[in-house]
Amino acid sequence: MPTKQELLNNPIQHIDIKQHNVVALVDAMQQMAYSSRDLARAASIYERMLRDQECGVILCLAGSLISAGLKQIFIDLIRNHMVDAIVSTGANIVDQDFFEALGFKHWIADDLLKQGTEDATLRELMIDRIYDTLIDEEELRICDETTEKIANSLDPRPHSSREFIKAMGAYLEKEGKIPAKGGVDSMVYAAYQNDVPIFVPAFSDCSAGFGLVAHQHARQDKPKVSIDSAKDFYELTQLKIANPTTGLLMIGGGVPKNFAQDIVVAADVLGMDAPMHKYAVQITVADVRDGALSSSTLKEASSWGKVDTTYEQMVYSEATMALPLVTGYAYHKQAHAARQ
């Protein structure tokens, strides 16, 4: 049996789109077919939504993206005003981004491990596996505990996930776990600094859930922190009302995709006349034939009155391949130059 150290020795490194000018490459793809052409069109729609200074860009994240080496992209989007709000699954924000901010890493698994035949060994070593990537479970437990500590420090009342995640940003600053103090950079901190709200509609479904369960368990009948996902929905809807022109950059599907699309309807329910999302891009490998939300086309979303169809594009690709090209394209074309 290998040791933990032997297995956890080759860290995931986050790609830096600032280093790779892919403009000519993506432009060439525009005249090809299939996914490459779709990707080029998606990149140019993202460019277009950034050049539209009215447009509030909502980034939607599902899947294990941070552990896969995409963290720096999201940080760069935040710091360069290329995104105005984020809706994500909990894993990306807490178990992965905040986890790395605490000083921990994700590790490249040896190719054989992803077949699953060694999972019993991993179990014994307290190593968790995400397909081809490994995590030290003991470090993850520290992350859980940290979220409990943060919960304990908050007012015992319903919070939106956005409020809680903001508190996580404040915690990182307070603890010096930030670049200026020698720490590693994180989405949570960059968003905190730049006032970019992060919403996690299923917030208990991640490391923070463990912290919150521990918190609520300890409080018993005393007042306690709760996470109100209706409040999240209300807050994001108000952003839409305040800033009617919006565009979606969606990686994967799931709850974040639906949540962000639904705010158009929610505004309507509140009696406000909010237009459909004007721009929409989604990168996914989900198959349309399962009828699920992740794979549902943006055209389908237009039947619900959620997404306009003039500027929408789905890209059928695993995200680690497509996202560096889509975002790198917009970045190197300086599409964000005039924002903020």
Next chain:
Amino acid sequence: MPTKQELLNNPIQHIDIKQHNVVALVDAMQQMAYSSRDLARAASIYERMLRDQECGVILCLAGSLISAGLKQIFIDLIRNHMVDAIVSTGANIVDQDFFEALGFKHWIADDLLKQGTEDATLRELMIDRIYDTLIDEEELRICDETTEKIANSLDPRPHSSREFIKAMGAYLEKEGKIPAKGGVDSMVYAAYQNDVPIFVPAFSDCSAGFGLVAHQHARQDKPKVSIDSAKDFYELTQLKIANPTTGLLMIGGGVPKNFAQDIVVAADVLGMDAPMHKYAVQITVADVRDGALSSSTLKEASSWGKVDTTYEQMVYSEATMALPLVTGYAYHKQAHAARQ
């Protein structure tokens, strides 16, 4: 342009597994290959978990399953003690099951519509599309409003989604929207009658979200109903602690799959020694190579200490094809005979 009536005239009808004895068919698949063999093994694992009278069966639902004609299966599972708790997306429970309980229907779309080229027409007619199925958006708005009414009737405090959904069951009973009063049967009502808890971890991400936003908007600074998903997690974890032997029957992946798996870890966080889920079956078309939770193997889950690997099986199939066979098999083998 067709009229709404012309497009909404062929209703989805829910398959009744009680009418189809598939035991011999599924047994034959056991000696074949690929998905059919996997399906047969999944069916026999589901049979096995039902025969294990200690075993609490947790049903996990993602995707648009009720609109697809699978509702009666879930009702039958509840009424025949073939499921002890349910974790679902909101769409299945509120927009689809509760929606039908209110007297509305889902409609079969003409084959051409699923290409998306007629979505602008659907928009004009206030018809929403789920791939090859249609919904009257005006009826869906009534469903939203009903959830607002229910929210208004509740104590202004944090509720688990389970509590809210129970109130929805009570509402159906009170309003006579139940079989005994000539209404149609529903999961929400069957679960209410049979004390089967239903959890929806991202509860605002569905029709109920609209109702809750309206409720919170109306209350302004007054005390209001909130939905505490940490409470859901805590409650489900306590079920696990009270009833340590558990099995998962998962349709699709998403938040419900992760949420149900995580309670093993949550029990541990609370200092209780809960065993991994002993049995696990998942039906999905998600592709393992995207590294996301939906597609992650049950072997991978064992590296996290969540699922035991002795009795686990994934079936790669769209659910409308596989689920009638898996559940029909267990039903006609009377695997549940001795339960409760």
Next chain:
Amino acid sequence: MPTKQELLNNPIQHIDIKQHNVVALVDAMQQMAYSSRDLARAASIYERMLRDQECGVILCLAGSLISAGLKQIFIDLIRNHMVDAIVSTGANIVDQDFFEALGFKHWIADDLLKQGTEDATLRELMIDRIYDTLIDEEELRICDETTEKIANSLDPRPHSSREFIKAMGAYLEKEGKIPAKGGVDSMVYAAYQNDVPIFVPAFSDCSAGFGLVAHQHARQDKPKVSIDSAKDFYELTQLKIANPTTGLLMIGGGVPKNFAQDIVVAADVLGMDAPMHKYAVQITVADVRDGALSSSTLKEASSWGKVDTTYEQMVYSEATMALPLVTGYAYHKQAHAARQ
């Protein structure tokens, strides 16, 4: 290391659709959504093409279907006049069907083997793996050699694959490897008896290829058997011309799908006015977004003038699950009652 006997002890058994009346089940799927509805429609189109007594039914096979337990279905289709011509990959016809006719079997692999981590062991044991199924390589070599023997016995001239496969049927009869003599039944023999032509457009790409290479190598500059795939194409086109109304039942895609579709154009090239295929059904898991032939829609084929769009249906499903339902439906509705 396990022994060969230990690994090869649980044989694949072929499903017998005659034992499973799935008519009510498939009829129920007609009112559901997604793949089940598509499957029900495909089954009723297959029923319809059989009831059309003018219609010549062409069965197209790709993938490893015989090794997967579907052999008896194809035999039953042949013996019940539910198919008039077959276009297949070589693997199905030679490596798998003829191989079993020679007295060999396919074996169920232990679940772990399909991860590929034990392939070095299999190599050492001379066991070949097809995903979750095993083959004794030494037996396969006997199959190769038998095709060489058959090649040696033929006129040294260009043959269509159809002629060669007919000679394989004659060989089985001569050797007594047929049910009447205690042998196992096979497609090759059933087709031989019933005069159903079998075409394999890429005939050297299978066990027969090894036999033919050995044959040609031995002959050196002497006259030798060659396989003329243009002749196959010409023969199948002539069938189309003689019998203009045609329907396609396609399992998987690949060369057989394209080959059978192309005969409409070939007839046109020969100056004959052959109509498009009137009926077409395809079962596949190929994804349309790769732009390849296997996944291309039957609507797309209509742009090429190959397939009429009134009665066409693709079913997105792995074949071992869908095919027993599609063919069993037509069989138990006695759609073939009036044929021949």
Next chain:
Amino acid sequence: MPTKQELLNNPIQHIDIKQHNVVALVDAMQQMAYSSRDLARAASIYERMLRDQECGVILCLAGSLISAGLKQIFIDLIRNHMVDAIVSTGANIVDQDFFEALGFKHWIADDLLKQGTEDATLRELMIDRIYDTLIDEEELRICDETTEKIANSLDPRPHSSREFIKAMGAYLEKEGKIPAKGGVDSMVYAAYQNDVPIFVPAFSDCSAGFGLVAHQHARQDKPKVSIDSAKDFYELTQLKIANPTTGLLMIGGGVPKNFAQDIVVAADVLGMDAPMHKYAVQITVADVRDGALSSSTLKEASSWGKVDTTYEQMVYSEATMALPLVTGYAYHKQAHAARQ
């Protein structure tokens, strides 16, 4: 109804990897996860096989790759000694590459067309569709006729597809349809000039099939050209025997993948001791769970004794996205510098 000119006005343009230095980008992907990491490993294996001067590189092509804008890549591989033999489907070589050499183009389809709802219009206009790309069917008929002309010019005996394709190269030269005479460049011509053999094991399954059927029809009982795919197999096997160290670069799967893998066994059948393919890379979106050849892992191929597992990598990606990166990486690292 639009006119043909209106629909066919935006040509596919072939990507030129020589213009895009992707080395740093691909190197960054090496430390990420999922498909990007697989892609980076595949690129480095391709680099490694080129640096191995003993290694004969066999390029395998399935899917519609030329029509998708990948032609120039293959031409560059040929002209830079980055490939030593090619096995392909007929469509790529005849209907697409040779077709373009004759002076014709592929056209970008408007996004709506790929939904298939306009295929009847395309039919009327004699426009053929490949997913999101269009072809003038009248031009394709000229391509068919040209292959007939070439068939007519050949010795009336069995030919390997390699011989026929070489004659196509000679035809292009004779007709001046080559860059030096103002024509466009093509794989067929580049391979002709550089003595790179091209094999198409199912040669009648493409435009050439129409030409050959017409040829054979006209010849009636007179001696005629036939295409002997056994000869192809024999010839490729002899290449393997002459040059034992081999590597495979496979785009898509299908017949070419199997054909090229099988030569290891064929050499063995001829009594020669040929080693397994030492290197193997495949780019595909095929799903392993269908048990078919396209999706079968390279580990599985090792159980058949066809592919060594030390340097093998599958990349799950649509080819237009992955191939420019894999080949561009090797090209810009000058991996081929010392070849020939």
